[in-house]
Amino acid sequence: MGTFVNNTDEFYKYCEENEVEFVDFRFTDIKGTWHHISYRMSAVEASMIDAGLPFDGSSIENWQPIEKSDMVLKPDVETAFMDPFTADSTVIVICDVYDIYKNELYERCPRSIAKKTLKYMEESGVGDDAFFGPENEFFIFDDVRIWSGVNQTGYRVDSDEGAWNDATDMGDYGNMGHRPGLKGGYFPVMPTDTMVDLRAEMMLLLEEVGLTVMLGHHEVAMAQGEIGIKYAGLVEAADNVQKYKYVVKMVAHLNGKTATFMPKPLYGDNGNGMHVHQSIWKNGKNLFYKEGEYANLSEMALQYLGGVFKHSAAVASFTNPSTNSYKRLVPGYEAPSILTYSSQNRSAACRIPYGSGEYATRIETRFPDSSACPYLCFAVLMLAGLDGIKHQDVPVGPMDVDLFELTLDEIRDKNIPQMPRTLRESLEGLVSDHDFLKPVMSQEFIDAYQHYMYESQVWPDEARPTGFEFKTTYSC
Secondary structure, three states: OOOOOOOOHHHHHHHHEEEEEEEEEEEEEEOOEEEEEEHHHHHOOOOHHHHHEEEHHHHHOOOOOOOOEEEEEEEOOOHHHHHOOOOOOEEEEEEEEEEOOOOOOOOOOOHHHHHHHHHHHHHOOOEEEEEEEEEEEEEOEEEEEEEEEOOOEEEEEOOOOOOOOOOOOOOOHOOOOOOOOOOOOOOOOOOOOOOOHHHHHHHHHHHHHHOOEEEEOOOOOOOOEEEEOOOHHHHHHHHHHHHHHHHHHHHHOOOOOOOOOOOOOOOOOOOOOOEEEEEEEEOOOEEEOOOOOOHOOOOOOOHHHHHHHOOOOHHHHHHHHOOOHHHHHHOOOOOOOOOEEEEOOOOOEEEEEOOOOOOOOOOEEOOOOOOOOHHHHHHHHHHHHHHHHHHHHOOOOOOOOHHHHHOOOHHHHHHOOEOOHHHHHHHHHHHHHHHHHHOOOOHHHHHHHHHHHHHHHHHHHOOOOOOHHHHHHHOO
């Protein structure tokens, strides 16, 4: 993880070498939001690292009731890394949440759920390791304005790269006119790509916090970018997403800009995905690989994918957990909603990336997005996949045609399943189909999650008029 801290003694040595003044303990709620509490280094005793740190669980949204609010953070010192943004030397340590009332890892702690999922896979005998490689896309805007009230609602984002600025008076510096245009942002050089130096700064700082960075580039949409990092084990890969989002947002912020991982901030242009590459290994062998089969995919890999597709509605409630997610999952924006697989074909919900041999063979689910809590997203994909292996599910496919060109009638005639169209539909899927989650997730967590998503996302969204509705309905 970049620091090579393996125990408490090494953690203190690492802090001494870096003249650490503060220790920032971080944990993740069910939305995927990072929270933190900072201690003076002089106040952090070894007994605290072992026993945990108390905090108020009732103040975290959709966690503990106030009469049972006391909870404990369990620091994982192996995750320690230096914060590159603080004025004073600060080390960050990622924590799990412990339930003092049940004397176990907290059932609503996403990182704990991810750990339990990995343990379940190992105990099932399917594999002893699993690799996840997320690809998080983001937008960089120069300005964002949001308002919502009883009689008004709206937003406005702006970027110098936006085609809407083609005729804008840019003041003394003038309007230079170099812009990618709608869906024109894939790989242009400067000056059309205005984010080269910004991405470079992000890439360097991502390496500082322990990620292995491979590449960076402008994405298809205006003002959109992506940085590629190396895959990791399930829990570490989710940790890396949290680091990635933190660094991208902070670098943008310190450069007077704003970064967002929102799935669909621009109408008519591509949205932000979090494609997730996955494979299961045992005794050093890639169990998703079988030479000579379609795209070198083994029967186990197809069964895993079959499970993901079979439980797609329930899965989507975790992998695409915002109402905005489903504004991205429409044909024509490289955001596939058709549940089939294909070698190298980016229009399928699962792409089998080009690779040579055992180490490169994997599946890539393309429908998830970064509004997902990474720990829950990866855990649910694996639980659905393991259920598919257990029941020998078979996905529809392969299909090597451009699925974006198919009409709705053609999709129906071919009996190709599709992703749910709304968050409500996903949650209804979760309500009726969640037994595959129960080896790891408690019924209490599943119930709490779906109620929270209705209350925080679905009902408020469904009750609010939009500008489009006024445009189409006001004069009726």
